[in-house]
Amino acid sequence: MTTFAGLVPAAITPMTAAGQIHEEAFRRVLDFNLQAGAHGFWVAGGSGESIMLDDSENRRLAEMAAEEVSGRGFVIMHVGAPTTARAAALAEHAARVGATAICCVPPFFYRRTADEIAEHYRVVGAAADLPLFVYNLPSMTGVEITVELMQTIQDTVPQLVGLKHSSSLFANVYEFVAMGLQCFIGSGALMAPALALGAVGCVDGPPLMAPEAWMKIWAAHLAGDRAQMDEAQLQARAVITLVRQFGGGRFFGVMKAVLSHRIGMDCGDPRLPAAPLTAAQKREVIELAESLGLYPAA
Amino acid sequence: MTTFAGLVPAAITPMTAAGQIHEEAFRRVLDFNLQAGAHGFWVAGGSGESIMLDDSENRRLAEMAAEEVSGRGFVIMHVGAPTTARAAALAEHAARVGATAICCVPPFFYRRTADEIAEHYRVVGAAADLPLFVYNLPSMTGVEITVELMQTIQDTVPQLVGLKHSSSLFANVYEFVAMGLQCFIGSGALMAPALALGAVGCVDGPPLMAPEAWMKIWAAHLAGDRAQMDEAQLQARAVITLVRQFGGGRFFGVMKAVLSHRIGMDCGDPRLPAAPLTAAQKREVIELAESLGLYPAA
């Protein structure tokens, strides 16, 4: 049985100039992170342009991730969708092609009751029959997975094993850990303090650009060296500051620009309505990334 | 050129037992409302299960609405989608099959800048080249279309003619009217006061169940009979209370149950994760609807 722990970068979805998934670039991004020590991936989630992908694209990402990672780590495949039927179909597919686990945002746009949310997770969980992670992302979904709501889900969904916690209610990490859940902190800025609260690791986009920085946190954690852990966390924050260089909404573009540079293959632009970076902005972030000294130029 | 004004019920999307669009029921619902005097429809919006529909279903609804309404009113087709490309494709299709206008929620889930939102509307507006209504629905999209944001959109999108205002910032109706926009109030509970502020009409789901109640408000408005207008508004509120009988999230189910009864054809259940009404709940709402005396039993 898979142990879900460690550094789990959230994969971007590289695009060709024509706006299709750039399959080779996607594989290279994963491989590059595995070589840096990443333990697994969160695929087609918020950083992967999630709900901007068609279901057929989600399926292709699941296949490729399972193939590429094969035996070298774990794949937590995102299957969130506006209807239970679509999410369940993606979940069933993810299991079929070899994902290690699935993750799913709660239903969004329309407001749902706790029972409707739990039932959604029950159907989706049963469709994959894989370990299931709840994706707590209230800034985008409008739904805070409170301790009470998580309890309802836990009572309803036998496949539930954990969550990615991307909420401002940081102290709830404790509560989820106490419930026996494997809690990944959803902010790369808080990996060290979250590990201190019992979180099992970190899932976020910025580590995909610079896994080296977060692997140092993880190594220090394993070594029980808190001073080194805090120091590494401080360095990692510089990467996050870079990702937010042009405002929070431009994080896709920054990640794609830096990763293009690091893997030596163009990862393209995010889909509209996300505005692309200009050529000058791309140059700027690459220079900034190199100046951080966190990783060598490609 | 079409005058957009009056009562514009938001269409539900009737479903078969197998979960497909029930085409005949959809047409009957529109016809029933036209016979009651409705001036047009808001199709595939929030009350129409919107983002729970596939794009092919959205297209089919556009075709049917244009055919069914043909010459008897106007069709404002909702084309909102997570990517600009998908929304623009739906917009182009809506224009091609004869919709009178389009409407579009701002991009949701990911947070966007004002410029990204305006650019989204610019592309979508150009794709249809029909009158365009912004759909201000912050409770679901997480985006309040403020006066400032609307100004940016107005400066960017030549097709913009108005909006559906479903926000708690009621006094903004004044501002939008002062900007020369045709403002439909998005709450059936506020049709009369919104008309007093210069709104051109009402778009909401509950009027689809009982257009008679809201047509009285409209008639009184045209006659300049304010006392009658306020009285009619009070009666209409009873319908809204009924729609919320089992909590806000059950409004789909209530609307489908009552409309099934009124048109004599089963409109089915909403899609999951929206929980269906039980048989007992369906009976209860039909009895309540009849007891309101707002319309005769079918």
Add this chain to the structure above:
Amino acid sequence: MTTFAGLVPAAITPMTAAGQIHEEAFRRVLDFNLQAGAHGFWVAGGSGESIMLDDSENRRLAEMAAEEVSGRGFVIMHVGAPTTARAAALAEHAARVGATAICCVPPFFYRRTADEIAEHYRVVGAAADLPLFVYNLPSMTGVEITVELMQTIQDTVPQLVGLKHSSSLFANVYEFVAMGLQCFIGSGALMAPALALGAVGCVDGPPLMAPEAWMKIWAAHLAGDRAQMDEAQLQARAVITLVRQFGGGRFFGVMKAVLSHRIGMDCGDPRLPAAPLTAAQKREVIELAESLGLYPAA
């Protein structure tokens, strides 16, 4: 028994250069409004610098308002305070010196339960044994008086007769009216539409500067002339725009500057931390006020 209805300007608290209450100016402001037809006053509320006043100042305002208005209208005295004991003491005093009614914000700063809020109102209501108005001002108190909470208060407080509703949940006016409450709308921008929903009048600060504008709305309402009502409402909005000329937080300063001009006596500056207007800003708002043509220069 007093009928609470009509235009009820919220009184400012004029200050001397030394920062004390300017008693003569306070009386003149009330007299000026009574001569313009105002039906009563809301004293020491949000526009009156409320919680920035000492209890002894609140008492002095109550005495002066009762004396000045005496027989020419009604005085609704604000008695809100952080502790129940202080609010009750102010309530008892207001009754003793001749206020017609009291009003009270719910406890603020600390979050309270519905029962604690209702008990607060019960004690305060009993202390005055005058008609009591709840002051629903969530933007400042952090407490939305929902329909459910108001029901709890109504079940607990025999003196409750109504409320000032300064919340974005405009449609709740209906609900409060249906509960038998006398609902004053707390936004001068919405007097006409609120009257259409059953509100009994308007309590707000801007009407104090230009009661003429709002008296036209009231006269048209009594005459049942809706077109005139809407026209007058539109004119009144220009006054509100003026009040917000330098940002929402400067409304005290604008009101004091314009009223100084209108009554011919300096009403001073608001207390710090509210920043005073500069001399140039004061001139600017007086010129703007005159240019509105809503009232003659003093």
Add this chain to the structure above:
Amino acid sequence: MTTFAGLVPAAITPMTAAGQIHEEAFRRVLDFNLQAGAHGFWVAGGSGESIMLDDSENRRLAEMAAEEVSGRGFVIMHVGAPTTARAAALAEHAARVGATAICCVPPFFYRRTADEIAEHYRVVGAAADLPLFVYNLPSMTGVEITVELMQTIQDTVPQLVGLKHSSSLFANVYEFVAMGLQCFIGSGALMAPALALGAVGCVDGPPLMAPEAWMKIWAAHLAGDRAQMDEAQLQARAVITLVRQFGGGRFFGVMKAVLSHRIGMDCGDPRLPAAPLTAAQKREVIELAESLGLYPAA
């Protein structure tokens, strides 16, 4: 010069049966905490019933705290008030009677601009000319002290040395530390992770009841023993759970009941509108406190 660091319990304000400050109990509570190792106190803040105290009571608390603590720790005196003048007068008094530092919530109730808030702090800071801590308590004040706002304050107020951060934006601890501020975390549940981010200590109410639990965190922090730190943090959380036993708003009552038991002197009830605990509830929390085994029965 004082080093502000470590465990800084937020003092309650014990009351007599007649509702006056119980001076002897207040002194005993401080002494008990000093004996347990507390480094200083946060006096008359949120846990001390703050804005429910009269200014004369605030002054008496300042005097007593300075006398009682004298040389055994530091006293950070809260001087927040609705007007700048009142806050400045309390600040001047605190300095005069020997407080070590002052702290102050931003202006509340009315919304203020960044400039108004900074000016408020400037005047208050100058009045005491002691080290000044900002009190970031958005759940009560409605004002989030963002990094930008803090920068404005830092540019304006020479006495500024740090803050108590009681906000859900946990990651901002990093930012405030990077600005050179001494950041106390305002949640006893997050002392260990906050220390890991560079916070200098913890200010909160629950530690006042059971300083032993938090002193273990501090000792482990000084020893660099992270495993022990996390273990101690976990134990401390049980105290916080106890404080919230009857809902968040009852925390005053629980703290007073447990402290009455620990110091052997009745600390009374919180002021209304805070509902007092029943006798049965008081017994229940004392039993629970003893069962935690964190401290011996008094």
